[in-house]
Amino acid sequence: MGGTKTGLTAQMTARLTARLTGRLTGRAGAVAVLAPAAVMLGLGLWGLDRGTMWRDEGATFQVARRSVPEIVRMLGTVDVVHGLYYLLMHAVLAVRADEQTLRLPSVAAAACTAALVGALGCRLARPRVGLWAGLLYAATPFVSHYAQEGRSYALVAAGAALATWLLVRAVEHGGRAWWWTGYGAVVAVTALLHEFAVLLLAAHGLTLLVSRVSWRVLRGWLCAAVAACAVLAPLVLLSRRQSEQVSWIRTPRYEQAKALLYAFAGPRDLVLVGVLLLSAVAVLAPLPRTGPLRLNAVALPLALVPPVLLYAASQEQPLFLDRYLLFCLAGVPLLAAAGAERLLEPLARRRAVTAAGALAVAAAFVWQLPLQERERLPGSRGDEPARVAAAVGRLARPGDAVLFLPHYERRTALFYPRDFTGLYDLTLKRSAAASGTLFGEDVDAAELRARLARLSARDRVWVVWDTNTVGTPWFRGQRAESAKTGALDELYRERSTTYVRGGAVSLYVRR
Known part of the structure; x- marks a missing residue:
């Protein structure tokens, strides 16, 4: 019985691999898809x-644990671009609410992307190209x-990556409606997860134009895109009504474009040069066509068009961030793998060539x-809210008061509420969930003074503050924040401060 089940599983895996890769090559096709996925899963x-969670992760964590009506209410004022993701994570964190579970969907998604990169390499070239491209994608920091x-x-x-694979399949099948329906649905959901993913349509449109596909195919794509x-x-x-959320992004210049290049193809110089040289070989000496679309016609627009469009648009409305463009990185390893295949064509029949390419990626x-x-260090994202919260939990005692500077530092208490149990939030007017905001609403300076005055001479105030902003011209320009510090300094003085990465906790006592 066990042997029968094993045989059925093997057959199902073979069929799925054949459908993904388009190459009925048995073990080679399976390895090209499954090996990158396994490597990416292990690295993830x-x-x-x-x-510790950093501030953006913490936003996901505290918002996703709200009720669905509370999430929907918040989206009316802030973070509507992440609405679908928050609702998805609401279901995930309902199973188990911790930091590992928070990140597991991203790990699984990255593994799927590596597998799809391998599948694209198989369909557009051969299994060896898919294997190298998928492994290179997984190995990118x-x-x-x-x-x-x-x-x-x-x-x-x-x-x-899935939309790109569906595009290739739709063209291979002469533009049948079923494939375009799936393609359009995947593009729509992907863009709802982050709206800049709609730039993928521009890359795919260019792919079809340079490939001179039939009008039937182009018409099907246009319908799906619309x-x-x-x-x-x-x-x-x-x-657009919440555009002030990204007002901090600066107009991109050469430095931002260079950083994106290093992120996609490096970041170490030796690796960067190797990937760029192999990609140049792929562009200048493309591999023979194995289907209606060339690998170059798919990979090059995918890697270049969205970044160029977003960079150009950001000269008027700055929106250029590397993380917004992660979705088009897959084109780079496909080009590099195709270049390696072109260089090694004279040795194509030797089995050691495949292993040599995999070893090069490993190197x-x-x-x-x-x-x-x-990347796996606690402070790799720039701040460590968990250490700030731990300092409060270690130093404060029940009945103490706490004040957050700026107001968004309340996120530390929202991310790690256990360390703030029993503390009195001096400035809180309405909670984050009740107010439909990310961090809650604060009282004005007059009410803060009244609350401070009501504290006894023995009461202590703990100030949790962001060392990257407090004292800066930006902070001094925030009238509400300056008023809070003024009210505190009238009655209290600083006694001690504990610093951690990106934050600090200061004890204030009555003057």
């Missing part, structure tokens, strides 16, 4: 518990960074291993 699970983050970017990358944009349109209109991974290890 390695060091998954960093011991930038991918690992977002594979271990409780935000939507890894899921968006998986959706973009339908996806129609689904996205309400989100775009709503998100690149080892060369960049310190960067991979750094």
Whole structure:
């Protein structure tokens, strides 16, 4: 009986692999899809518990644990672009609410993306190209960074890879409606997870134009693209009302473009040069066509068009961030693998060639291993709210008061409420969930003075503050925040301060 089940499982795996790769090559096709997925899964699970969430992850964690009506209410004022992701994570965290569970969907999505990159390489070239491309994608530190983050970017990358695979399949089948329906649905959901993923349509449109596909195929794609944009349109209109959320982003210049290049193809110089040289070979000496679409026609627009469009648009309305473009990174390893295949064509029949390419990717991974290890450190995202909360929990006692500077530092208490049990929030007017905001509503300076005056001479006030903003010109320009510090300084003085990465906890006592 066990042997029968094993045989059925093997047959199902073979059929799925054949459907993904389009190459009935048995073990080679399966390895090209499953090996990158397994490697990415292992890298994603390695060091998954960093011991702290950073501020964006914490936003996911505290919002997703609210009720669905509370989430929907909040989206009317803030973070509507992440609405679908928050609702998805609401279901995930209902099973188990901890930091590892928060990141598991991103790990799974990254593994799926690596598998789809391998499948694309198989369909557009051959299994060996798919294997190398999938492994290179999995070995990229930038991918690992977002594979271990409780935000939507890894899921968006998986959706973009699946949409690209469906595009290839739709063209192979002469533009049948079934394939375009699936393609349009995947693009729509992916763009709802993050609206900039709609730039994927521009890359795919260019792919079809340079490939000179039939009018039937082009018409099917246009219908699917229009339908996806129609689904996205309400989100775009709503998100424009919340554009102040991204007002901190600066106009991109050469430095931002260079950083994106290093993230996609490096970041170590030796790896960057190797990937760029192989990609140049793929562009200048493309592999023979194995179907209606060339690998270059798919991979090059995918890697270039969305970043170029977002960079150009950001000269007027700055929105250029590397994480917004993770979904188009898959084009780079596909090009590099195609270039390697072109260079090694004289040795194509030797089995050792496949292993040599995989070893080259492994060498690149080892060369960049310190960067991979750094991604898994507690402070790799710039702040450590868990250490700030632990300091409060260790130093404060029940009945003490707490004040957050700026007001968004209340996120520390929202991320790790246990450490703030029994403390009196001096400035809280309405909770985050009740007010439909991320961090809650504060009282004005007059009410804060009244609350401070009501404290006894023995009461202590703990100030949790962001060392990156307090004291800066931006902070001094915030009238509400300056009023809070003024009210505190009238009656209290600082006695001691405990610093951690990105934050501090100060004890204030009555003057």
